[in-house]
Amino acid sequence: MKIKKFVARDYQTAIKLAKEEMGMDAIILHSRPIKRNALFSRFMPNQVEITVAIDDTIQVSSDLTRKIPLPKTEIEPAFKPPLKENRIKEPELIEEIKRMNLLMSEMRSKLYEVELMRGLSEQVQLFYNALIRNNVNHQLALQIATSVESRLPRDYKVDNKWTMEVCLHTLREYLQDVSPIELVNQGQATLVFLVGPTGVGKTTTIAKLAANMTLLEGKKAALITLDTYRISAADQLRTFAEITGIPISVVFSPVEFMEALAKYKDLDIVFVDTAGRSPYNQEQLEELKQYVEIARPDETILVLSVTTDTNELIAIFNRFEPVGIDKVIFTKIDETFSYGQILNAIYEIKKPIAYITNGQSVPDDIEVPDALNLARLLLGKEEIL
Ligand SMILES: Nc1nc2c(ncn2[C@@H]2O[C@H](COP(=O)(O)OP(=O)(O)OP(=O)(O)O)[C@@H](O)[C@H]2O)c(=O)[nH]1
Ligand SMILES: [Mg+2]
CATH class of the missing domain: 3.40.50.300 (P-loop containing nucleotide triphosphate hydrolases)
Known part of the structure; x- marks a missing residue:
């Protein structure tokens, strides 16, 4: 087994150097960025070091290596991507999963909303749409509309005026009581x-x-x-x-x-x-x-x-x-x-x-x-x- 370290300004270059010298069968045992102290880092670019090993007891003719190149995928996993990049990818992935979850739950509540909407009479749907147009939160609007629907008689069609009365009455219940200032203290401000x-x-x-x-x-x-x-x-x-x-x-x-x-x-x-x-x-x-x-x-x-x-x-x-x-x-x-x-x-x-x-x-x-x-x-x- 032959082990050697390669230092270069980035991982790609270090890997290239290692491949050139150690051959395609070389595997990376370890990789790390080389930290410099603050003084040096101002004058010299950052560098990375990779430790590479090759099992030189197995003799592979250079001819054979050339004719039957190892599939890329078999070599690549051994070359670990730089740690920092990994860390950036991880938050990106987490963000993406969060976004997907949010999307899914939005879709689910939308479906639920559509399902509930189907149960509403045409008049109550118009009322619901008016609430939405006027910025009432979807879930709240649906709750109010469902409550209006439950107050309307099922077996016969009521006129618009009556429905409107029920709508307004229900809305009123959702607004808390109105309560102007009261002069409470007799003889005291x-x-x-x-x-x-x-x-x-x-x-x-x-x-x-x-x-x-x-x-x-x-x-x-x-x-x-x-x-x-x-x-x-x-x-x-x-x-x-x-x-x-x-x-x-x-x-x-x-x-x-x-x-x-x-x-x-x-x-x-x-x-x-x-x-x-x-x-x-x-x-x-x-x-x-x-x-x-x-x-x-x-x-x-x-x-x-x-x-x-x-x-x-x-x-x-x-x-x-x-x-x-x-x-x-x-x-x-x-x-x-x-x-x-x-x-x-x-x-x-x-x-x-x-x-x-x-x-x-x-x-x-x-x-x-x-x-x-x-x-x-x-x-x-x-x-x-
Ligand atoms: N259009 C409109 N403007 C209003 C109303 N009430 C207050 N304003 C205006 O809003 C602005 C700010 O009013 P202020 O009474 O100074 O507000 P404030 O809360 O005391 O402000 P700070 O003391 O700076 O926190 C003024 O130009 C008022 O004329 C309202 O009901 N309608
Ligand atoms: Mg003020």
Whole structure:
């Protein structure tokens, strides 16, 4: 047995050298990259080393070797591909398998969906299609449609109006109860926090709520802003407060916050405006949680924009949940054509909707949603039945 090492700049060259010198029957026992220290590696290219063996006790005439070459496949497996390449191929393969699995499960659920769809009456299929067009998650839409179907009489055909009533009624059940702010504490201010990601409309919504409560309902409201991150942030609410005569405190610390709370404790309602928090900034969320824990608000409302997609809405809720979310407000209803994401999100997060806002105008563009109207909104603007 003859064993020899070959060094070259890559495996192919090393193998070529080995074959030339040791012949086609040579087998590779070992291969490795040669590590150089950092200093050398700057000046010299990386190299590889292969250890090759040949059993030279068996005499094979060079003529014979040439005439009957060994099938390539018999030699190749002995030449191990470089380790790094192997590692790259493995994740690729795993990714591919994952992708295939996903595809398979998508196909399976699609088939299941088609199967269930077949059992639906024509009217309910139209209802189902309207939900899908309006962005309602497929599985949820199918669940709702199946539930509508089970409520319709089987033996005779019902008219479209009746079916539509059942559809809307069923949709309403899937939307949680609507629950606007309640002034709970007799003789003590109800404390309401509005929290949420940046730019969703927290400050604007507080202005709308405070203006409506003060001007329309004759309640005594005050504003506290914890949004002191940006220079101009507090000005937005301060200007509004000046115009409406609603008192405001801009606080910079928990101590100042406690003082402001004490100052307004005899009013009807105190709104706390918070800085928009990135749902992915843990530190900001912790700070927000601290303020909520100090104040123990009656209601903490998460403000969400309907321009956000379902998965993101749910992710945002999950991040804010530890702060203690009681209700949600959906803003920017006027900025989208499909509203399915409201239903999708509510179905997952299971919190009541307090308000929806539908424009930038203060104080008009806010309403306590009527569940039936919301259900209609979910079906889009076209007539379906
Ligand atoms: N179209 C539309 N725009 C809205 C609505 N509500 C708020 N906006 C606008 O959204 C923008 C952001 O509103 P803000 O109230 O400043 O949002 P915010 O959540 O306080 O923002 P940060 O304090 O920066 O986190 C403003 O231009 C608002 O006029 C709405 O219902 N519809
Ligand atoms: Mg704001």
